[in-house]
Structure formats: C-alpha cells, structure tokens
Amino acid sequence: MKLRLSLFTVFFIIFSSNIVAKELPRGLITLDNSLAKNFTVTDYDGKEYELKSSKGKWVFLHFWASWCGPCRKEMPVLYKLTKQLAGKPIDIILINTAEDEDTIFSFLGTVAPDLHSYMDKDGSLTEIWAPRGLPTTFFIDPQGRKRFLALGGRAWDEPVYQEFIAQLLKSK
Amino acid sequence: MRWTGISNSYLVSNHDFRSIWLPIVYRYAIHYIMYSILRHLFFLLFTWGFLLSPGIAKAKQDKKPGFENNEFKISLFPRTVNQTIAFYTGRGFPAAALDELKTMCFITISVSNKGKERVWFDLDNWTFSAEKVQVTRRLRPEWIQRWNEIGLEKRFQSTFRWTLMPEKMGLYAHEGEGGNITLLRTDKPITITAILHVGVDKSKRYPVEIKNVLCARDK
Numbered sequence: 001m002k003l004r005l006s007l008f009t010v011f012f013i014i015f016s017s018n019i020v021a022k023e024l025p026r027g028l029i030t031l032d033n034s035l036a037k038n039f040t041v042t043d044y045d046g047k048e049y050e051l052k053s054s055k056g057k058w059v060f061l062h063f064w065a066s067w068c069g070p071c072r073k074e075m076p077v078l079y080k081l082t083k084q085l086a087g088k089p090i091d092i093i094l095i096n097t098a099e100d101e102d103t104i105f106s107f108l109g110t111v112a113p114d115l116h117s118y119m120d121k122d123g124s125l126t127e128i129w130a131p132r133g134l135p136t137t138f139f140i141d142p143q144g145r146k147r148f149l150a151l152g153g154r155a156w157d158e159p160v161y162q163e164f165i166a167q168l169l170k171s172k
Numbered sequence: 173m174r175w176t177g178i179s180n181s182y183l184v185s186n187h188d189f190r191s192i193w194l195p196i197v198y199r200y201a202i203h204y205i206m207y208s209i210l211r212h213l214f215f216l217l218f219t220w221g222f223l224l225s226p227g228i229a230k231a232k233q234d235k236k237p238g239f240e241n242n243e244f245k246i247s248l249f250p251r252t253v254n255q256t257i258a259f260y261t262g263r264g265f266p267a268a269a270l271d272e273l274k275t276m277c278f279i280t281i282s283v284s285n286k287g288k289e290r291v292w293f294d295l296d297n298w299t300f301s302a303e304k305v306q307v308t309r310r311l312r313p314e315w316i317q318r319w320n321e322i323g324l325e326k327r328f329q330s331t332f333r334w335t336l337m338p339e340k341m342g343l344y345a346h347e348g349e350g351g352n353i354t355l356l357r358t359d360k361p362i363t364i365t366a367i368l369h370v371g372v373d374k375s376k377r378y379p380v381e382i383k384n385v386l387c388a389r390d391k
Contacts, residue, residue: 029344065334067263098330100264123330132341133349134334151347 024148025160031138031146039125041118044101049093049118052144058090058168059140063131064117065097066107071135074153079112081156081165088169089142097134098123139168237385243370244283244291244343246380250388251278251352263331268322276310277357277387282350283368285343289376292369294340295353302360310354312336357387 024030036059040050051059062078064071082092094117096104101119108115120126129138137150154161238247251259256278257270265273285291300307312333319329337351355362362385370376 026346065331067259067331067335097334098327100327103264122326123334124326126330126334132347133338133351151344 070153284348
C-alpha cells in the first residue's frame with residue numbers, strides 16, 4: 001500500500017507540473033529558482049516599471065544594446081512576440097544596457113517602432129543581473145523566481161520556442 | 173530504295189546509314205560524353221587539390237586567424253584604429269576616451285561551442301607574445317582605473333565593459349561568446365596560446381596556438 005501511494009505521489013508530481021520535463025529548446029538553460037531581486041527602471045518617457053508589479057505573471061526580462069548584432073537581429077521577432085502575447089499572463093520587459101534615450105529611440109524607430117524598452121542608464125542593473133552576454137533573456141515565474149535563461153538571440157517565432165512559452169503560460 | 177539526304181554531295185541509303193554511320197556517330201557521342209566527364213572531374217580534382225594545399229590553407233589562416241576542432245571554434249578579428257574609434261564614436265564616447273582607445277590593439281575574439289559538452293575558457297591562461305616577448309593585455313581593473321582618471325561616465329564604462337571578452341566562461345552546448353581583448357599596439361606578428369577545457373568536469377584539455385595575428389592597420 002505504501003509503495004502504491006509513493007508511486008502515485010511521484011506520478012502526481014510529474015504529471016501535475018505544467019512545465020514539461022522534456023528537453024528545453026536549444027539555447028535555453030534552467031536557472032536555480034532563486035528569488036529575483038526587485039528593481040525599478042524607467043523608459044525614455046519617464047514611465048516606471050517595478051519587477052514586483054508583475055507578480056502573478058511570468059516575466060520575459062530581456063537585456064539588449066543597439067550595438068550588439070544579435071540584439072538587432074532579434075528585435076523584429078521580439079516585436080511579433082509582444083503583439084502575440086498581449087493580454088496573456090506574461091510581461092515582456094526589455095531593458096537597454098547603458099545607452100541614452102536618443103540612441104534607443106532612433107534605433108527602435110528603424111527596427112520596431114512600436115517596441116517599448118526601459119533603460120538601465122548607467123548599466124548597473126545589467127551588472128547585477130549579470131547576463132552571460134547581450135542579448136540575454138531571463139524567465140521569471142509568477143512567484144518571482146528565476147527559472148530559465150535564453151542564451152543570446154533566439155528565434156522566438158519558431159514552433160519549439162512558441163511551444164515552450166505556451167507551456168510556461170499554462171503553468172502556475 | 174529511298175534516299176536520305178545528308179548533304180547535297182553526300183547521299184547514302186537508309187540501310188547504309190544504320191549499318192555504317194550510326195555506329196560511328198554513337199562512338200563519337202560516347203567519346204565526347206566520356207571526355208566531358210573526365211574533363212570536369214580533372215578540373216574538380218585540380219581545384220580541390222589546389223585549395224587544400226598547405227600554401228593556400230596558410231594564406232586563408234593568415235587572412236582570418238583562428239582555431240577549430242570538433243569541440244569548439246575560435247575566431248579572431250583584429251580591428252583597425254578607425255574601426256575601433258568609429259564604433260565607440262557611434263556610441264557617443266568623448267574624445268578623451270577615444271584617444272585612450274587609439275593606443276591599444278583591439279582584437280575581437282569569438283569562441284563557439286560546436287558540441288554538446290561544456291567548453292571552458294579562461295583568459296588568465298591565454299598568452300600573447302611577439303618574437304617570444306610578452307605583449308601586455310590591458311585588464312578590466314586597469315581600464316576602470318583609466319576611465320576613472322579620465323572621468324568617463326558610468327554608462328560609457330558599462331558599454332565598454334560589455335564589449336570586452338568575458339574573462340572566463342563555461343559555454344553551454346552551441347553557445348558562442350565574443351568580445352574584445354586589448355593589447356598594447358605592436359607591429360610584430362603575435363602568437364596566442366591558450367588552454368581550453370571541455371566537459372562538465374573540465375576533464376578534456378585542449379592546448380591552442382594561433383600564430384601570425386597582426387594588429388590591424390588602417391590603409
């Protein structure tokens with residue numbers, strides 16, 4: 001009886017998790033589930049964003065810079081993704097690393113005019129988050145834990161990444 | 173008997189054509205096809221042989237220095253002063269910082285993990301030498317100190333740091349990382365040696381040597 005109960009518990013844990021245990025898409029790695037430290041950033045209009053305001057939702061936290069080639073390449077796909085995920089329980093937060101308003105504004109104007117980015121003006125927030133390079137995307141779960149990291153630019157519109165995000169959104 | 177006109181002056185019967193001329197035509201056609209195939213094969217073999225010859229391989233390496241094996245690939249892109257200055261001018265760096273950058277030799281390094289195991293690099297064990305004399309690499313703390321002396325804004329310092337090659341890293345499967353290393357300028361060819369490790373436990377050790385790396389010059 002005990003064995004049956006244990007087996008049932010194991011299967012329950014495995015199957016009740018909505019994040020599939022199968023292999024992650026290429027370029028994504030699992031993080032240590034540590035709590036993400038709260039921060040506040042502003043955009044070029046002075047509008048503020050605080051990480052804790054996204055509690056209860058996933059956060060797609062993306063660090064980028066206009067001088068980085070893979071960042072430039074990824075922007076149109078990110079724009080599509082923001083449109084696609086509008087209204088879903090995920091906040092896509094772009095944070096530019098250490099560039100000024102004019103640079104960001106004129107850059108986004110050419111690649112994705114409706115894409116919105118916050119600014120890490122002196123680069124100190126990027127230092128704290130220590131991405132492995134630029135661009136880097138952190139996935140923070142609705143409880144505020146660091147769950148996954150995407151290395152470099154990713155083709156988020158490809159089915160494998162779409163499925164990954166869909167699975168995230170199903171999970172709690 | 174019906175006559176088939178080949179030309180006005182050369183008339184043969186259908187029978188003669190089949191029995192005499194057709195075999196000759198076929199033979200020439202087969203010879204022509206075989207000749208064409210052999211000619212193309214010879215051309216391909218000659219071209220491959222030429223490209224794979226040591227001289228050409230060396231010339232290619234001289235153009236784009238680097239190193240590659242089954243586990244990882246290292247590519248080097250020496251930057252001219254103008255390229256370096258253009259990049260940082262475009263990011264709004266002030267003149268004092270640009271003057272500082274002009275004194276250094278910038279080489280963009282890219283390390284790509286080609287396999288599924290972790291690939292580790294640590295710039296601490298990379299050496300840079302020209303004619304067996306060490307070429308000094310300016311390290312991050314020295315840059316910070318220099319930038320603070322100049323009074324460079326933090327945002328520019330941050331951008332600069334992000335354009336430098338990370339000091340050490342364990343690349344995941346198919347991950348690549350790149351950035352600049354900064355050396356004191358020299359006109360002599362530089363030899364770079366490094367040791368990279370592969371595997372979660374860094375059990376595999378790969379010594380690397382890249383010769384004839386030149387600080388790029390503006391023409």
